[in-house]
Structures are given as C-alpha cells and as structure tokens.
Amino acid sequence: MGFSDIIGVTTNYVKHDMTGLNDTTVNLISLSCFLWFLILSIPTGMLMNRIGRKNTVLVSFVFQVLAMCLPLISYNFSLILLAFSFLGIGNTILQVSMNPLVSEVVSSEKLTGTLTLGQFLKAIFSFSCPLIAAWGAGSAFGWKVMFPIYAVLSVLAFLWLFLTPITETKKKSKDLSFRVTFQLLKDKDIVALFIGILVLVGVDVSMNMTFPKFLIERCQLDVAQAGMGNSVYFFSRMVGAFIGGILLLKYSSRCFFIGSVFIALFGLIGMCFASGTILTLIAVAIFGLGYANLFSIIFGFALHKVPTKSNEVSALLVSGICGGAILPPLIGMITDYTHTQLSAMIVLIVVWCYMVWLIKGVKSE
Secondary structure, three states, X not given: OHHHHHHHHHHHHHHHHOOOOOHHHHOHHHHHHHHHHHHHHHHHHHHHHHHOHHHHHHHHHHHHHHHHHHHHHOOOHHHHXXXXXXXXXXXXXXXXXXXXXXXXXOOHHHHHHHHHHHHHHHHHHHHHHHHHHHHHHHOOOHHHHHHHHHHHHHHHHHHHHHOOOOOOOOOOOOOOOHHHHHHHHHOHHHHHHHHHHHHHHHHHHHHHHHHHHHHHHHHOOOHHHHHHHHHHHHHXXXXXXXXXXXXXXXXXXXXXXXXHHHHHHHHHHHHHHOOOHXXXXXXXXXXXXXXXXXXXXXXXXXXXXXXXXXXXXXXXXXXXXXXXXXXXXXXXXXXXXXXXOHHHHHHHHHHHHHHHHHHHHHOOO
C-alpha cells in the first residue's frame, strides 16, 4: 500500500525535469491516482464477494506491476499520468481487500493493533522511496530506478500471497452493491469516520507533495535535498506506527486517537513558525508521529461498529481515500495564486481542525 506514496517524490522530480509545469498542473498526478478510490472502491467490494479477498488482493498486484513499468517505456507527463492511474487502480483494489483479509487471520481484539503494524510496514516503503530516488540519481535510470525496484517487489508480494493458504469465511449475503454500501451512511458515526478518512488522506498526500517544495522555498534546498525531507516525515510515521502497533494491542484506541490528533496539529503549526531546516524537519517529524496511527484507528472504529459488513465498510472508507484527489489540486491552485508554499500549510491546519472536532464523536466509542 505504501507504493502510492511515491507520488510526492515523483511530483517534485517531474516538475523539475519538465518545463512549463506549475503546481496546479503537476498536482494533477494526485488526481489521476486517487480519483480511482472513489470510482472503484465499491465495485472492488462487489468483486471481493465474488472471487474472494485473497484473489482480489492478487489482482491488485498485477495493476501495480503495470504501473511501475510504464514510466520505463517513455518519460513524459502523459505516461506519468497513465502510470499513476494504474497505480491508483491497483492501490484501490489492495486497500479495499487487504483489511478484510487481515480480519480473517487475527482476532477482533487485535485487529486495530495489527492494522497499525501493517501501517508500519507501509511506512518503510514510503520512507525508502526518497532514499532510493536519491541513490539512483547517478544510475542509468536516474531517480526513476525506484520503478523497476517496486515492480519486482510487487511480483514477490504476489507470489508470497499466492503460495500462502488462507481459509476465508463465507459470507451469508452476496448482495453487496452501491445501494447496500451507501446504506451505511445512514449511520451518522460512519459518516463522520468517512469524512475523517477524506481529511486524513487529503492532508497526507498534500503534505507528501508540498513539503519538499516548502523546504525549497523556506530553506533554499535543491530538489534532491528537499525530497529527503519526505523521508524524515515517513520515518517518523514508521516509528509512530511501530510504537502505536504495540501500545494499541494493550491500551484504549480512543485515548490514543485524541493524543495523536493534537500532536499532529502541534507539528503543523510548528512548520509554519519554524526557522531553518532543522526546526522545520523536527516539526514535520512531530506531525508524522501524530498522524501515524490515525488511519488504522478510524478503520478499526468503523469495522467494530458494523462487524457483520466488513466488506461494505472497507469499500466505503477506502473510497474516502479520494481525499487525495481533492485537496492537492486545490492547494496547487492556492499556492500558484499566492506564490508561497506557506499558504498550503495554513490550509492544512484549517482542514485538520475537522480531526479535532471528530474527537467529540470518538469519545463515545
């Protein structure tokens, strides 16, 4: 699932390599990737009921391999958009089907903690991407060396899961549809959690794409150095997910959620006032620590609310990942209009206030 996070590195290198691209245009990469979460999440849930959770995950790896191969054929903006469309399709299928598949092999009491540990593994790939791109800068592929590496990893993941025996629980009902899934929105708590996913992913993708440009503007770094800033962000998320995965197996998700929201808010505000590279990186690390566990916690809350409809809940919440297609283009237009990346950080703080508001609903969990 971490492969979608290559979008931050890709966006900044593409803008640097190709003339005539402003923030509004280059941020369309996120639209081409994350729009598929809105379009395909529910159909994927329907597919999952037909062919099973494991087989659906296997299908996702096929699309991700195709996505990683396309930029190697020709390096132009149109093909980059197409590659990230395939990546969005594969990642949509993967994220809809993976969490229900995990629920087949762990107890409900350990589900949230296990999903958080999964976020830790996801963060490893997110953290590695800028490092791989910087390492490959002197190779024949250049920064694009990460594409064949990730293609090979997708093939290995396909083979590993294919050879792993999993006995799936048969659903009594096979009538999953748009109607059945959207009926979940009659529950105001599910609606609040769905919007929470929209906000979380929108802020994350925006941070991934904006932070290197913020470092270039604020700290006068070059593209390669600024891209490493994302590694600090993802490393802090990796650490936070690892710690959270352990603590959430023992302690209340509710208290952890509240603390995480305010830690992340403190980091966002800190980035706006930080002076110098070190303080700015510390601020984004604080944000990453706070952010790290929120996605899996919200997912866990929703699955616990309607445990008999895990496929439908997963499909609905994963469709909320389309927040990554909504907020970044909007931020691109704002930064082009204001001519400063600081305006993007201010927008992220305003949007994050929803997570503070969501605490009220989470307290009743």
